[in-house]
Amino acid sequence: MIDQASVPSLNPMFRLQWEPAQQAHVLLYPEGMVRLNGPAGEILARVDGQRPVERIIAELALKFPEAEGIDGDILEFLAEAAQQNWVQL
Amino acid sequence: MAGSSCNGAPSLEAVPSHGQPFWLLAELTYKCPLQCPYCSNPLDFAGHDGELSTAEWIEVFRQGRELGAVQLGFSGGEPLVRQDLIELIREARQLGYYSNLITSGVGLNERKVAEFREAGLDHIQVSFQAADDEVNAMLSGSKKAFEQKLRIAREVKAQGYPMVLNFVTHRHNIDRIDRIIELCVELQADYVELATCQYYGWAYENRQQLLPTRAQLERAERITNEYRDKLAAEGNPIQLIFVTPDYYEERPKGCMNGWGQVFLTVTPDGTALPCHSARMLPIEFPNVREQSLEQIWHRSTGFNHFRGDDWMQEPCRSCDEKEKDFGGCRCQAFMMTGDAAATDPVCSKSPHHDQIVSARRQAELGSIESEFIYRNERNSRVFYKG
Numbered sequence: 001m002i003d004q005a006s007v008p009s010l011n012p013m014f015r016l017q018w019e020p021a022q023q024a025h026v027l028l029y030p031e032g033m034v035r036l037n038g039p040a041g042e043i044l045a046r047v048d049g050q051r052p053v054e055r056i057i058a059e060l061a062l063k064f065p066e067a068e069g070i071d072g073d074i075l076e077f078l079a080e081a082a083q084q085n086w087v088q089l
Numbered sequence: 090m091a092g093s094s095c096n097g098a099p100s101l102e103a104v105p106s107h108g109q110p111f112w113l114l115a116e117l118t119y120k121c122p123l124q125c126p127y128c129s130n131p132l133d134f135a136g137h138d139g140e141l142s143t144a145e146w147i148e149v150f151r152q153g154r155e156l157g158a159v160q161l162g163f164s165g166g167e168p169l170v171r172q173d174l175i176e177l178i179r180e181a182r183q184l185g186y187y188s189n190l191i192t193s194g195v196g197l198n199e200r201k202v203a204e205f206r207e208a209g210l211d212h213i214q215v216s217f218q219a220a221d222d223e224v225n226a227m228l229s230g231s232k233k234a235f236e237q238k239l240r241i242a243r244e245v246k247a248q249g250y251p252m253v254l255n256f257v258t259h260r261h262n263i264d265r266i267d268r269i270i271e272l273c274v275e276l277q278a279d280y281v282e283l284a285t286c287q288y289y290g291w292a293y294e295n296r297q298q299l300l301p302t303r304a305q306l307e308r309a310e311r312i313t314n315e316y317r318d319k320l321a322a323e324g325n326p327i328q329l330i331f332v333t334p335d336y337y338e339e340r341p342k343g344c345m346n347g348w349g350q351v352f353l354t355v356t357p358d359g360t361a362l363p364c365h366s367a368r369m370l371p372i373e374f375p376n377v378r379e380q381s382l383e384q385i386w387h388r389s390t391g392f393n394h395f396r397g398d399d400w401m402q403e404p405c406r407s408c409d410e411k412e413k414d415f416g417g418c419r420c421q422a423f424m425m426t427g428d429a430a431a432t433d434p435v436c437s438k439s440p441h442h443d444q445i446v447s448a449r450r451q452a453e454l455g456s457i458e459s460e461f462i463y464r465n466e467r468n469s470r471v472f473y474k475g
Binding site for chain 2 (some may be wrong): 012013015017019021022026028029030031032033085
């Protein structure tokens with residue numbers, strides 16, 4: 001279970017950037033790339049080693065007021081991202 | 090590696106049937122201080138001079154980025170030979186590339202590793218020939234290279250780069266795979282490519298001395314799997330990538346994810362290729378000095394040659410696996426059958442599959458007593474003159 005006060009950061013072995021040619025955020029690593037879907041990109045773009053999880057949730061809830069259960073989705077994705085070693089919690 | 094797909098919508102007005110060149114490989118030079126007998130450079134590299142200038146490379150990078158390329162590899166030869174490397178790194182970063190320096194480590198020092206980081210280089214891949222001094226020296230033709238590589242690998246990690254260590258494996262080093270993996274763990278590699286030698290160019294000439302036996306391979310794969318489990322249990326994030334050689338398969342590899350689909354190589358003299366071996370094929374390939382990358386990628390004969398499946402012959406044409414392996418590797422087909430449109434002989438359905446079977450049998454009989462043909466200027470001139 002992720003502590004909402006914890007501050008996630010991107011694993012420095014990865015680089016996140018917006019790719020205009022793909023209209024998507026991508027996670028780059030040696031000789032490879034993960035193309036992120038919209039929600040995943042929105043979350044990872046806020047993982048900066050400064051925002052705690054609760055603030056990431058609050059920001060996205062404000063940006064996407066129509067999305068129900070957004071906090072559960074965010075926590076689930078962050079757990080998955082930590083599992084993949086993209087994010088350090 | 091380089092296995093991720095890239096299916097984003099192309100930004101060009103005419104929507105092409107193929108994707109973007111996700112990977113741009115810049116072979117900056119054919120010059121190299123080492124002489125590995127499995128080098129992927131063309132046999133006749135000594136006959137291709139006239140390297141692209143700094144400004145020409147920067148223009149290639151700009152055009153590649155416009156086409157949607159994300160990964161940029163600085164390769165060679167030994168890319169460190171180019172005195173303008175740092176300028177190229179800086180430009181690549183500004184354009185938004187993820188840049189990879191693919192190097193032997195020879196010619197690198199602490200100062201350069203730090204300067205390249207500062208200029209925006211994302212990753213350094215150091216290639217090793219073996220996990221010990223003696224075999225490394227035998228294969229690379231350099232007595233000092235091994236110690237230098239160790240020093241550089243440590244420095245790469247100290248500077249905070251992600252690091253890939255690449256070992257080309259073959260019958261002379263594959264039995265020491267445990268030692269290779271342990272060395273990589275010790276050096277704190279993030280990824281390890283245990284890449285079984287691919288038999289093109291110089292490696293094809295030296296195949297009898299390089300091809301391991303099936304038993305050697307199976308043992309190496311088993312040991313690699315044991316290390317994977319052990320390292321994962323210890324919480325070590327190191328990733329071991331074991332590349333099996335197609336000579337021990339019954340179906341060919343889906344070479345380059347398909348011809349002209351995701352990969353674009355530019356050679357030192359500006360020739361654009363769908364893969365770094367393709368130069369050997371009897372096909373005219375475009376040059377970045379004469380055409381834009383956009384023309385080259387979408388409209389050149391060279392890049393359209395083996396796109397789709399109209400070019401296929403039997404048994405590929407009616408095969409239900411053609412979408413998966415695209416008939417295999419065009420270079421391998423050409424080297425072994427003389428016909429670049431033939432089925433890759435690795436496939437057991439190929440009428441030329443007996444050549445693969447006989448290479449395996451020869452590997453069982455043991456290495457013949459002849460010497461390696463080393464990849465160097467002198468030997469290359471022999472191939473250049475034909």
